[in-house]
Amino acid sequence: MKTKLLFLSFIVLIFSCTSNKNSVDFIEKATGRYYFNADEIIEVTFNDNHKLLLKWRDQDLEPLKVNDSTFYVRELNEKLIFNSDKNNIELAEKREHEGEKYIFEKLKKGEKLPSEYLAEGNFEAALEGYKAIKEKDSLTPVIMERNLNKLGYQYLRNKEYKNAINVFKINIELYPNSSNTYDSTGDAYARMKDTANAIEYYKKALAINPENRSSKRALEKLTSKDEE
Numbered sequence: 458m459k460t461k462l463l464f465l466s467f468i469v470l471i472f473s474c475t476s477n478k479n480s481v482d483f484i485e486k487a488t489g490r491y492y493f494n495a496d497e498i499i500e501v502t503f504n505d506n507h508k509l510l511l512k513w514r515d516q517d518l519e520p521l522k523v524n525d526s527t528f529y530v531r532e533l534n535e536k537l538i539f540n541s542d543k544n545n546i547e548l549a550e551k552r553e554h555e556g557e558k559y560i561f562e563k564l565k566k567g568e569k570l571p572s573e574y575l576a577e578g579n580f581e582a583a584l585e586g587y588k589a590i591k592e593k594d595s596l597t598p599v600i601m602e603r604n605l606n607k608l609g610y611q612y613l614r615n616k617e618y619k620n621a622i623n624v625f626k627i628n629i630e631l632y633p634n635s636s637n638t639y640d641s642t643g644d645a646y647a648r649m650k651d652t653a654n655a656i657e658y659y660k661k662a663l664a665i666n667p668e669n670r671s672s673k674r675a676l677e678k679l680t681s682k683d684e685e
Contacts, residue, residue, distance in 0.1 A: 478507040483525065486541040491561040495590045496570050496599040499546070499561060572608075580623045587627055602632045606641055613645055621645045636666035643675060652679055 479487075484507060490498045493513065500512040509528055511518040520528035526539045527549065536549035548559040571586030591600045598604055609624035625642040632638050643658035656679055662672040 479503065479509060479522075480507075480525070483539070483541065486544075487539050490564045490568075491546055492564065493561060494599060495594070495597055496572050496586075498564065498570065501546075575620060575623060575627075578619055578623070580626070583623065584627050584630055587631060591631055600631060602628055602635055602638065605631070606637065609641055609645070613648060618645060618649050634665060636662045636669045636672070639665065640669055640672045640675075643672065647675060647679065655679060 484503050487501055487509070488503060490500050493499045497514075502510050502512070504510055509520055509522065511520060511530065516532065518530055518532055520530045520537065522528055523536065526541070528537045528539075529535075530537060535551075538547045538549055540547060544563040546561040546563075548554065550558075569582075569586075571583045571590065574580075574583035574586060587600050587605075590597060605624055605628045609621045609628065612618075612621035612624060622642065622645045625638060625645055628635070628638040629642065639658045639662035643655045643662060646652075646655035646658060656676060659672040659676040659679070662669050663676070
């Protein structure tokens, strides 16, 4: 117990002796947005006192400075090493990484994530972005059918109908043989009271999978209304 307390005291002493201020040159090179994964970022900024700050998943984080290029993030229990010459951030090696190297590349000026293009309503740019992600790594959770479907329904619940339909149509492009992607698009049109398009997409879902019960029920409901 004594040994552990001495070690912790030593770590605190190191941090307290390290200035939180960073050089102007480091600030210029480090400031920016870095890929955390293919469709998520870590944003690096500095406050008026030249202290490094992070924004990640709607959290404002204040890393502890270890040295001029290394910062400890308590919330992640990770050390970030800034490689200014390579324009990236690297996680310091530790046992839990099991020999894997984790490197976060810096985004170019003006570069955006597919999800950011989606939020802007830029369907073509978002589609190209997700296609590029799938081509590079088809197993990444970012472009998994169920995850995109979940994102589409989030937009739908918020009544952001155009964005919801864009997500579902991107899912169709990525997974054209999935009945569920067409069924979800039908749901979006049905929510918008666009009966003609809703029927069209439910029929497409059933053409792929005649046993899709969700599409069957929805189609029966819509067509029975038309007959009344």
